[in-house]
Amino acid sequence: MQKGSDCMVHCRKKGNRWYYRVTWTDEEGTHHAERAGGKTKTECLQAWREAMTEIQRRGELRKTAAMPFGDAVEEWLEKEVAVNRKQATYDSYSSIVRNHLTDTIKAIPLKKITTGLLQDWLNEQRNYYSRSTVHTCYAVLRAACAWLVKNRKYLAENPMADVIMPKIDEIPKPIRVFTADEMARIFTHWPAGHRYHLPIALAYYAGLRIGECLALTWNDVDLTAGTLTVTSTLYDRKGLPTRAKTPKSSHSARTITFGERLKQELIMKRWQQKQTRFQAGPFYKEGPNGGYVCDRGDGGVLTSNDMKWFGMWCKKEFGSGSFHCLRHTHATMLREQGVGLDYIAARLGHSSMYTTAKYYDAITDKREKEVVELIDKVF
Template sequence: MAYFRKRGTKWEYRIKFTNQKTGLPDETSKGGFKSKTEASLAAAKAQLELEYYGFLPDGNELVETYFGKWMETYKKPNLKPITYSVQERNVRLNILPRWGKKKMKQINRNEYQEWINELKEKYSEGTVRRIHSIFSCAMNDAVHEFNILRENPVQRIKIPKDRDKVKKIKYFTKIQLKSFLEYTRPVKNAKYKASMQYLALFTLLSHTGLRIGEALALKWDDIDLDKKTLVVNKTLVYPLNSTPYISTPKSKTSGRSIKLDETTIKILKKHRLNQKEVILMYKNYKAAREDIIFHQHDGRWLRTNVVREYFKEVCKRASIPILSPHALRHTHAVHLLEAGANIKYVSERLGHKSVKITADTYLHVTEKIEDDALSLYEQYVQK
């Protein structure tokens, strides 16, 4: 039932109803109409919406207020800390500066699409998709969980494609990798010159394709040197200016068992013995905590940023392209494929979610393999 009253020169309507969200009596009102007829028409529309939806949306809340509640209620309890920190950063640095002071009901598809197009000028397609995914997920929950919107205003948005669809990966050739590993040992005036830790770490990365976090989380009981196998069941997360912690692998397929080659086995055996020698040799060099394989001089996990810096120094010494430790993962994959390894085997060894990811990532290599296979076929049928 709608009620009307005149306030000064303007008319106002008031509607009483049972809120289907709470099951309790509720009411809504709106004023500022020039005539009672105008107020009656607006009230009739509101009543139809109430009968259909059972509630009236409250879109007056600021986007920044809503996102604060949404992140705390729906994201923080259900995401890994590192994943949450990435999403929180995207909300804080990309979404809120543009939309924070707007009301939820003011978000419209056209303006949002323009913003997405602007983001694409700054970020890659993948990054824009991640930002849009966060925003759209929040809007879906605004509809279905918070009931403050009736529909998601950012549905069916088009993300501009990268002009260069093939991202060129960076890796070392066989000659470059050999040179890199030769220059990995500490230089003459290094603080812990006797340590061969980085040789062991970089050999392991380049011969297994492990992610840096997976390697730094390893303990000695994760490796069976007799059976020549390594188990990946965790990863080290080292947030900037925060305490490091052990987390589950990146995805379900990231957990895996890897076969080790003879060279890697020999290096790891030497490293295990070398760890004990270094501890005896240097007074301030402590034993590793929790029996971890790679560690700082104080026994704590080796820092990822320290590894990256040392990696760059080795590249400079070896006079090869200055890449990042992740390049060793790509290097291992490329060398396997070039050696003729089955792409499904490579995909499982790397812990990819699917063979398609492997094929797309190493497209230039897989194309070469296809060309070589076709050449062999042509030679065969022409005999």
């Protein structure tokens, strides 16, 4: 017989096998168990230690069983998502938890959270929200419950393991692409010298995302080689810009070539900034790494909140449109000219060519007209 820290273990040999007996006490009373431990005493003691680890783990599960589901998910947000994910991901996930999970769901104890309960809740969400929102809810719950099982040991099994993403039939929204006439009107409304002009030009001529445009510094620009190097992205959180160390993904860090039109835009902007710096003197807000390419006119960093008027103007003038549509326009124009999807994917910083094909290998008016002309020739 050997003594453990808070239990007793009895080892005995019966026939050719060793058996161990454990006695432990918890809030539910005293318990006894005898199990086969192996062919040797050493194996028997090891089996006993593993059994005690399981007993202690289940003891912890009992202690956390009454914890409200909402508190457990909030702990996941702060100790996992806030630490290991980008700020944008944290804000998106916390919005789901705090705005979509109802107080009724949050108040349910962990021990009563079941697969059926979560499946029914998720199914109900499709009556109120889009497929993308419901899918985010699904992803958040899966990740949170997996962490509660594997990292915290609050749950013995993952209740989301067998939950199925409900089917939601939606007509996909067409990609909004600006026409040549619309782009002319955009550049007329925000001409060279306006603080919106260069971000618009970068998105249109180089396919940059808005955060990539605003984070771009002059150290990232090589006017001689005609290249832009995307090394970071700017994200707005509660009105405060954050210059992240990395872009959206590892594939988003890339070098992009540009043509003469964008080169002249950049040269002009560089000259304007030098003039402003000279006139403002010590009041000029010098940015990092040679200064921001896109600034507020005084060297200060632009934010996506500053750019919100672009989308509002587009909706008023064209009925729809946003800054991201400039990136769509850039990619679509390349595709119409026969540029390969692999090149477009690398240029846009997509992690998979499937993403590029999904959005940009569609039938455009120009391609439709070319096919009709070809049909007329063939038939």
